[in-house]
Amino acid sequence: MVLFVVVSLVLLFILFYALLDDLYLLKIKRLPPGPLSLPIIGGLHLLGQEPYKSVENMAAKYGGILSLRIGVRERVVYVTDPDLAKQLLSSEYLADRPSLPFFDIISKEGHGIGSRPYDFTWKLHTRIIYSSISKLIQTQLDDVLRNSWEYLFKTLEDSKDEPISPETTIRTAVMMTMGRFIFGHEYASADDPKLRLLLWLNEETMRGVSPLNHVNLIPGLQYINLPFYPNYRNLNMAKENFLNDEFESHKKKFDGRTVDIMDMIIKELKEDEKDSMKFRQKQREEFLLPQNFLMSIFTLIVGGEQTLSNNLLWLLLYTAKHQDCQEKIVKELRNNDVLATDFVQFHHKEKFPYTTAFYKETMRFITTTFFGVPRTASADIHVNGYTIPKGTTVFPNFWSINHNERYWSKPHEFQPERFLELENLHSSNIPGFIIFGYGRRPCIGSQVGRACLFSFLCNIINKFHVSLPPDEDPDMRGHTRLVIEPPSFKVIFQKRA
Structure with a gap:
């Protein structure tokens, strides 16, 4: 009985934390809108077997720029609107690559x-x-x-x-x-x-x-x-x-x-x-x-x-x-x-x-390269009334544009x-x-x-x-x-x- 109560409380805390964090990012930090996250998996379940189509469907509800939490990591931004995608991809503040531990391993010499x-x-x-x-x-x-x-x-x-x-x-x-x-x-x-x-x-x-x-x-x-x-x-x-x-x-x-x-x-x-x-x-x-x-x-x-x-x-x-x-x-x-x-x-x-x-x-x-190669913001980027915080990973939906x-x-x-x-x-x-x-x-x-x-x-x-x-x-x-x-x-x- 005690174990059940402890596990329940932990799960409630994780759920409550995920909800609070989403609300903070979406309402206070003005991150682009998107679905609220589930504990542990975030919004992974929404991507399905054809994530480029799933993101396009989400855009019908949230607009041409939206955000989604991937697992326990930060929310990432997807861009389906062609004009916004070109604007962002042309910015010098969205030209870095996200850190990938595997690349750190095989790039130790440079x-x-x-x-x-x-x-x-x-x-x-x-x-x-x-x-x-x-x-x-x-x-x-x-x-x-x-x-x-x-x-x-x-x-x-x-x-x-x-x-x-x-x-x-x-x-x-x-x-x-x-x-x-x-x-x-x-x-x-x-x-x-x-x-x-x-x-x-x-x-x-x-x-x-x-x-x-x-x-x-x-x-x-x-x-x-x-x-x-x-x-x-x-x-x-x-x-x-x-x-x-x-x-x-x-x-x-x-x-x-x-x-x-x-x-x-x-x-x-x-x-x-x-x-x-x-x-x-x-x-x-x-x-x-x-x-x-x-x-x-x-x-x-x-x-x-x-x-x-x-x-x-x-x-x-x-x-x-x-x-x-x-x-x-x-x-x-x-x-x-x-x-x-x-x-x-x-x-x-x-x-x-x-x-x-x-x-x-x-x-x-x-x-074939439906989301291209991801970019990372090197500074806060303000677009369409939203903010893409420094360090956020951005995926353009090239499949949707095409x-x-x-x-x-x-x-x-x-x-x-x-x-x-x-x-x-x-x-x-x-x-x-x-x-x-x-x-x-x-x-x-x-x-x-x-x-x-x-x-x-x-x-x-x-x-x-x-x-x-x-x-x-x-x-x-x-x-x-x-x-x-x-x-x-x-x-x-x-x-x-």
Whole structure:
């Protein structure tokens, strides 16, 4: 009886505290409105299996900016109104990243552009890496993609018209592309040890960044070795050894020519040695530490592979699902005198408007990165009569923006032709179309992403007829995790004559 009374009192206290805290934040601090929290779980139960749709439904009641408590942590802010989202994402006070214990573990030697705050070093690294990517796209893009897709096409040919699951092959081809761009590697096969190591590092890191990872839920566990938890310190050591080996190898061979991103970073570091004050604003402050740059490179690998592989798999699934659209792409290819043995180059993209429209509609319709990458307020932000306190995490609902009737007629229908009606199909700033982030911290690899999506679609449809087996009926909603992942599915690749 006594135990029952004690437990009841504790639960009442937790409930009362959660209610008081919500009322204080919503009424006194003027945080954007939202549902009141339950003890322990907060508002997690309201997000469901498709949180982007749940948040859109909540916006109908609370407005285009709302807040919700996630578990026992602070209330976070969701933004569904397109104008508010663009305003906030363009603010210098909403350009930091929230702290993630896993990133602290694997960034002990230096934080890269993925996790560091919006400071001078972040801007410098971003400028250098973005410039490096732009130069490589101008000089090497099609050759890199041709080599990566050759591995892909050979694997698909070997399937002999039998249904296969494409996920492993797609992810391997994407990592080959990343390895060539960043490190200049030409992989002999999918069993290349350096390629396998990259794939392993990427897979383990993606597990670590999950919000449900025990280290992120209970930060103190990072200091304890438990047999049933992965040892992320070992992962960090493997990552550091790999990146340092690549750096030292490039440094020894560097002769002034730049053939990959690592070469371009080494060139910047050598120029900095000649002018020690070039990138320094404060005495003894190091803006070009190699460790920080190596972590920025690792961010490119992890973020790039995950996003691009998922988008290519969705593109493949929608191509197989919509046979009428596939035939239109083939017709466009043949009308431009493209043979099944040819390789379509990215700089010819203007000749293929329907192909471009199809991949963009697929990206809009799915919006795999539905909440983007979260931002954190570095100061109190006042918007629409509300206050977003310093340290608050903010999620823009890109899925909601990409399905907003303000921009798209019948936004929940799949219609590639809608993009053909735009004045500039190839613009990177189409209203109501955000797939590579927005504002002060957009996706640094967006140039490569667009090129890969177009090149993949054009060339795979040029060489193969893609279809689902008769008994294949994948769930087109996919699986919502950090991104919207495609369901497991099999496809048949029939080589075109």
